[in-house]
Amino acid sequence: MEITAIITALCLVLGSLLGITGGIGVYRLPDFFTRLHACGITDSACAFLILSGLMFQTGTSLETVKLLFILIFLLITSPTSTHALAKAALNSGxxxxxEQQQTQQKREER
Amino acid sequence: MLEAIYGASCLAILAVMGLALLRAVLGPSAFDRLMAVNMFGTKTVLLISVFGFLTGRPDFLDIALIYALVNFLGTIAVLRFFEGRKTPACYDEPAEEQKE
Amino acid sequence: MELFIDITLLTFLCITALAITVIRKLFCAVMLAGIFSLLSACLFVSMDAVDVAFTEAAVGTGIATVLMLAALNLSHSREKCPPYQPLLALLVVCTTGAVLVYGTMDLPAFGDATAPIHHHVAPRYIEQSQQEIGPPNFVTSILASYRGYDTLAETVVIFTAGLSVVALLGIRDRRGGQSITTDRSAMKGYLVLRVVTKLLLPFIFLFALYVQFHGDYGPGGGFQAGVIFASGVIIHSLTLGRDRTLKAFPQRFLTILATAGVLLYGGTGLAAMVRGGNFLDYSVLGATALAGQHLGIFLVELGVGVTVFASMTLMYYAFSYRKEA
Structure with missing residues (x-):
């Protein structure tokens, strides 16, 4: 088996595992900010692994360039929207x- | 061999899409739904890319490219929509459900 | 494998549709509609309808969400409960659905090669469009040349829709007095977003041009390009402020552009008549039939793109600038 195929397989499997981790996190974690962190971190890493894994299969062609551009745009936009989301949520209260737990603890101490 | 890997990746992405869909339907806050939609968009890009390789015709990449570029327009629009309002929570609060 | 993916996507689609009907909070419905669009684009891809998927991708996530939110901005946040039990409506819907399902039983099976649809005009489009029209992507030849009349009508419909929205809602173009620095509709608090937007905008416009002029060879064409270009303008206006966008793309300019697109399309048809052919028969436009077709499709797609871009942007202006002004 070729070395590129092995790299592709590794990248895809790792990326898929990361994606599923993120999905479970988004579904299971208790509040918005924890969910956002699960979604934000895995989204970028999963996209990076899967797309770069695919890039090993195209050789040097137009497809490689397109995949590279998809990857670059995702790596720019995905953290940006995560950041903006977190900021908007924090601003809106x-x-x-x-923080909730801390305030609760303080109340109990009194 | 690689076919199986592509297929497995597709299935994994579909599973993540399902979880994100659940989060979008369940809520509870408006931001949760927005996050789910955002995540769904990224996963759609990946699914379309991998699917192109699974079927051996990677000319679907243009669609993935357009999603990668335009998808965050939706997020910006929702944030702008909330910006002028003091309590976006009123758009999605469990308490509101109980009142009825 | 592909069948399984199809079925899963279809299940997700059904769940989303059901959730949209059940949920009464309109904002959630808008979010779910975004997911619905993403799912249907995936389904179109897996059904090999690349151009349809492209259109869905261009329209669904960006413009549709923005327009729905803008409409929501002008109305209430919750769907009103009807004062009665809509049992009769449910009955009517169920009956219609049952009749439709009964009707599908007579349809040929999925992927049946002997189905009538594959033997009417499709073989000619597939086999001879290369010699008759030219472009490698025969969806473009069908839309722009074989079915030129339909596309002309669609362009006129979009133009009319844009005009009617503007006529009904109106755009308040505030001139003078307000400088860019005091524009309150800019997202001042989101520096990262503004910087990233400025970084991405050239690529969005460039990609729109690529889609416009590459439509002969790959998926895409005038309609999708216009929508992507309009998405770029909308992103510009959302993050950098309305005043700057109105300065870059004034309403008067867009109105002229929308009209010019339709006129370009119709004019190409008339030019064909002047050169002695039928209306929208591009073969007479060039030295050879193929060159004429190439020129005609180029002009027509340009007309569609310009009209769609201008109409979409005008609609967005009308919806979103109404309350702010």
Whole structure:
């Protein structure tokens, strides 16, 4: 088996695993900010692994360039929207879970 | 061999899409749904790319490219939509459901 | 494998559709509609309808969401509960659905090669469009040349839709007084977003041009290019502020552009008549039939792209600038 095929397979499997981890995180984690972190981190990493895995299969052609551009645009836009989302949520009064717990603890101490 | 890997990746991405869809339907806050839609968009890009390789015709990449470029327009639009409002939570609050 | 993917996507599609009908919060419905569009684009891809998927991708996530949100901005955030139980409506819908399902039983099976649809005009389009029209992507030859009349009508419909939205809602073009720096509709708090937008905008416009002029060879064409270009303008206006966008693309300019696109399309048809052919028969436009077809399709696609871009942007202006002004 060729070395590129092995690299592609590795990248795809790793990327898929990361994606599923993110999906489970988005579904299971308790509040918005924890979910956002699950989604934000895995989205970029999963896209990076899968797309670069595919790039090994195209050789040097138009497809490689297109994949590269998809990857670059995803790597720019995905963290940006995650950042903007978190900022908007924080601005609109959504409190992270840790902060909620801290205020609750303080109340109990009193 | 690679065919099987492509197929497995497609299935994994579909599973993630399902989980994101669940999150979008369940909510509870409006931002959760927006995040789910955003995630769904990224996963669509990946699914279309991998699917092109699975079927051996990678000329679907233009569609993935357009999604990668334009998808965050939706996110910006929703953020702008919320910006002028003090309490976007009123768009999606469990308490509101209980009132009825 | 592909069948399984199809079935899964279709299941997701059904779940999303059901959720949209059940949910009464309109904002959630808009979000789910975005997912619906993404799913249907995936389905179109897996059905090999690349150009349809391309259109869905261009329209669905960007413009559709923006227009729905803008409409939501002008109305209430919740769907009103009907004061009665819509049982009769449910009955009518179920009956219609049952009749439709009964009707599909007579249709040829999925992928049946002997189905009538594959023996009417499709073989000619597939086999002879290369010699008769030229472009390698025969969807473009069908849309722009074989079915030129239909596409002309569609362009006119989009033009009319844009005009009617503007006529009904109106655009308040505030001139003078307000400088760019005090524009309150810019997203001042989101520096990262503004910088990234400025970075991406050239690529979006460039990609729109690529789609416009590469439509003969790959998926895409005038309609998709116009929509992508309009998406770029909308992103510009959302993040950098309305005043700057109105300065770059004034309403008057867009109105002229929308009209010019339709006139270009119709004019190409008339030019063919002047040269002695039928209306929209491009073969007489050039030295050879193929060259004429090439020129005709180029002009027609340009007309469609310009009209779609201008109409979409005008609609967005009308919806979103109404309340702010």
């Amino acid at each position: 959504e409190t992270p879970l840790m």
